[in-house]
Amino acid sequence: MTILHFTVPPLPEYIISGTTTANIGAKHPNRRNIGVFDLLVVRQGCLYVSENELGYDIEAGSFLILRPDAHHYPTQGCTEDTIYYWLHFQSSGLWSLDEHCTVPKKEELPELQPFTSNYFTIRVPQFSNLPQPQKVYDLLDSLAALVQNGHRIQSLWRQQLLFQELIEQLAAARNTSVSSPSSSCAEQAATYLREHFREEFKAQTLGENINFHPVYIARCMQKEFGCSPVEYLLRYRIEQAKVLLLQTDQSVSRIAEEVGFNHAAYFTSCFTKQEGISPRKYRQQFS
Structure with missing residues (x-):
C-alpha cells in the first residue's frame, strides 16, 4: 500500500470540491502537474484512472489521491453510470511517499526561538477502501453545501474543519483492510x-x-x-x-x-x- 506522508504543522488545506455523474463511456480528465492533490471518492460505479503509468480501478466505497506532481489520465471510459466526488487540496508543508518522508529534526528548527511546534506525520493511503463510506459521503455532501457560500468567513472556517475530519477518515483506511x-x-x-x-x-x-x-x-x-x-x-x-x-x-x-x-x-x-x-x-x- 502506497502511503502519503504529510508533515504537520501546517495542516493540509482544502481548496474546492464537487460531485460528478459520469455516464457510460465518460473519462476522467487527462492532466499533468496540476499543482494540487486531487482526491477521488467513488460512490457508485467505477472510475478508471492511471497515474504515471500505474492504473487504478476506483470502485464504489474506495478512494484515490492523485499527486500534484504527476501525470494522471483515464485508463478507459466508465463501463456503467458512475457517481464520484472530487476534492482539490494542497499542503504548504512537507509531504512525501512511503519511507521518504522528511520530518524536521529538532536541530533543523530555527534557533533562538523560545517555543517550537510539535511536528508529527499524518499517514494517508493513496489508494484504499473507505472503512466507513457513509461518514465520508456525509462530510463531502456537507462540504458541497458550504461551497455555495464559500466567500463567507464562517463558511471558509467550517470547510477547513470538515476537511480535517475527512483526512482523519482517509488516514483510518491504513489500519482497516477488511x-x-x-x-x-x-x-x-x-x-x-x-x-x-x-x-x-x-x-x-x-x-x-x-x-x-x-x-x-x-x-x-x-x-x-x-x-x-x-x-x-x-x-x-x-x-x-x-x-x-x-x-x-x-x-x-x-x-x-x-x-x-x-x-x-x-x-x-x-x-x-x-x-x-x-x-x-x-x-x-x-x-
Missing part, C-alpha cells in the same frame, strides 16, 4: 436512514429492511458512529436542514417539515442543541 461485520451493519443502517430520513423512524422497520435485529443495529452504530440510529437520523436531518437554510429562502417551519420534523419548535430545539445556534441565526451568519 470491513468488519459491525461496520457493514452500521453502514447498511446509515444508508437506509439517509434514504428514508423524511419518514417516521421505527427500529423494527429498520431491522426488517436490512435483516438485522434492532438491538444489534443499535450496538453496531454506537460502535462505528458513536451514536444510536435515532441520534444518527437526527444529525442527518439537521445537516439536510443546514443545506436548505443556505440554499433556499424557505421558512424555518417549512424546512423542518422537509427534513422530517413534525413540529418546528422541536426542530429549532434540536438544531440549537446540535449547532449551538438557532436555524435563523445560522442562516443569517452566512447571508
Whole structure:
C-alpha cells in the first residue's frame, strides 16, 4: 500500500470540491502537474484512472489521491453510470511517499526561538477502501453545501474543519483492510436512514429492511458512529436542514417539515442543541 506522508504543522488545506455523474463511456480528465492533490471518492460505479503509468480501478466505497506532481489520465471510459466526488487540496508543508518522508529534526528548527511546534506525520493511503463510506459521503455532501457560500468567513472556517475530519477518515483506511461485520451493519443502517430520513423512524422497520435485529443495529452504530440510529437520523436531518437554510429562502417551519420534523419548535430545539445556534441565526451568519 502506497502511503502519503504529510508533515504537520501546517495542516493540509482544502481548496474546492464537487460531485460528478459520469455516464457510460465518460473519462476522467487527462492532466499533468496540476499543482494540487486531487482526491477521488467513488460512490457508485467505477472510475478508471492511471497515474504515471500505474492504473487504478476506483470502485464504489474506495478512494484515490492523485499527486500534484504527476501525470494522471483515464485508463478507459466508465463501463456503467458512475457517481464520484472530487476534492482539490494542497499542503504548504512537507509531504512525501512511503519511507521518504522528511520530518524536521529538532536541530533543523530555527534557533533562538523560545517555543517550537510539535511536528508529527499524518499517514494517508493513496489508494484504499473507505472503512466507513457513509461518514465520508456525509462530510463531502456537507462540504458541497458550504461551497455555495464559500466567500463567507464562517463558511471558509467550517470547510477547513470538515476537511480535517475527512483526512482523519482517509488516514483510518491504513489500519482497516477488511470491513468488519459491525461496520457493514452500521453502514447498511446509515444508508437506509439517509434514504428514508423524511419518514417516521421505527427500529423494527429498520431491522426488517436490512435483516438485522434492532438491538444489534443499535450496538453496531454506537460502535462505528458513536451514536444510536435515532441520534444518527437526527444529525442527518439537521445537516439536510443546514443545506436548505443556505440554499433556499424557505421558512424555518417549512424546512423542518422537509427534513422530517413534525413540529418546528422541536426542530429549532434540536438544531440549537446540535449547532449551538438557532436555524435563523445560522442562516443569517452566512447571508
